[in-house]
Amino acid sequence: MPPGLHRLPAKASLSTKSIYYGLGLVGLCSSLFHGLLSYHAHMADDTSMIVATSIVCYRAMTYSETGYHTVKDEQMVHELSFVSLIVVVAIKTRSLIKLRVHNPKDKEMLHRAVIFGAGCFVFGYLLWQLDSIFCAQLTILKRTVGLPWGILLELHGWWHILTAIGVHTFMIMVDRLTRDEVQFASDDSRLFGAKSTKKEE
Template sequence: PYRPSKVRGVASDYVDRVGSYRIAFARKTFLLVHQYMQQCCLQSASSFYDPVAMLTVSSVVFYAARALRRLPKDVSFAAKSLYYGLGLVGVCSSLFHVLLSYHAQMADDTSMIVATSIVLQRAMTYQKTPTFTNWFSGLLLLAVITETTYHVMMDEHTVHELSFVFLIVMVAVKTRYLIKARVQRPEDKNMLQKSVIFGAGCFIFGYLLWQLDFIFCTRLTAIKRVLGIPWGFLLELHRWWHILTAVGAHTFMIMVDVLTRDRVELLEGDFTLFGGKNMMVGTKAD
């Protein structure tokens, strides 16, 4: 005889089994893709043993030290922290590409989040009340710790990448606001707006190259072996990601540093690429 309850039970059991198989398949697929991405990352990272690549990574530390030396003697620690963050990225990136270990990779990933968060904190708390500064800094620190803990324990990259992109967007938006609020001369505003576009473009293009390196890792590796040295270096997309990220970060750090001082001054040569060599004067900080 027809028993609806029994039929429903069989159907429910079938759905549960199919769902379990799909979940297991999805997990296995995710692990395989993740292992493939890790392998590609290590293959790309190993290319940093060549002198040109190591010189590029080391230059990040050099520029950070150079910027610290050029700061006024009475500058606050908050201003110095911008370039400490840049130096941290250079050191951690060098360690990862030399050691090629999991912990070094996590340090490299975390340094980018920390450095960008320092820039955002400096930009967002400019001319704000101590209460707002403390609350924002505390929440930002909590967010960084939470994201880093999740990233290290779960070895998951999607949240990490989205967090990094979100921080970059926030820094770019706030920098544009500071330019409008603090810079008076139209030519100076135009020059700094070009700097914002350049810095953001470096991040976006570098991120695109990084993703292409993951997707086409095997093909790129085969082509690089055919091309050999030195033309194969041009297809080291992982390396270009580091170079462009460093350039973009340095650009925003200089702008945020200049725009959050009591007197907005442009050091000669900082923005020569965008047509500026003169001093810019803005409103005096409260």
């Protein structure tokens, strides 16, 4: 048990204990890695450090209702983290396309897919923000028009749908681009457009 836990009050919340559990997780995963020296143990070790650091960062930024919550709002932490991850994935995907794909038609197909996936995220995020800002007005309007047309005004729902489409698009691209041999299946062509059958190393 991490030593910091012994200094906590007996009724300390799970949130309070979590930063020490994160440290314990790092110790466990690090021991597994250095004991087994396997790839999966290595990934567990690296991931545990990210998780533990994220917990500490989150606690440091959101501990006070009169401080950070009042000025920025905890929701912003979640949104900025999510958007940042999307940007990183999009940039890295474009980098992988340049590095691993040499056929011009395949590059064009994948660049269109990046634009499509990112566009889904951006448009969905815009709808989410509009839903948050105009929630009261949209609720009144939905009750006025009734079902089934009111479903079209469920902007938060459309955000989830568009996010799922964007995630699926990038999942396919990253999956194909990080394999030992880069190639595109017929199922991909239905989503990305015309494809080349040439395999890339």
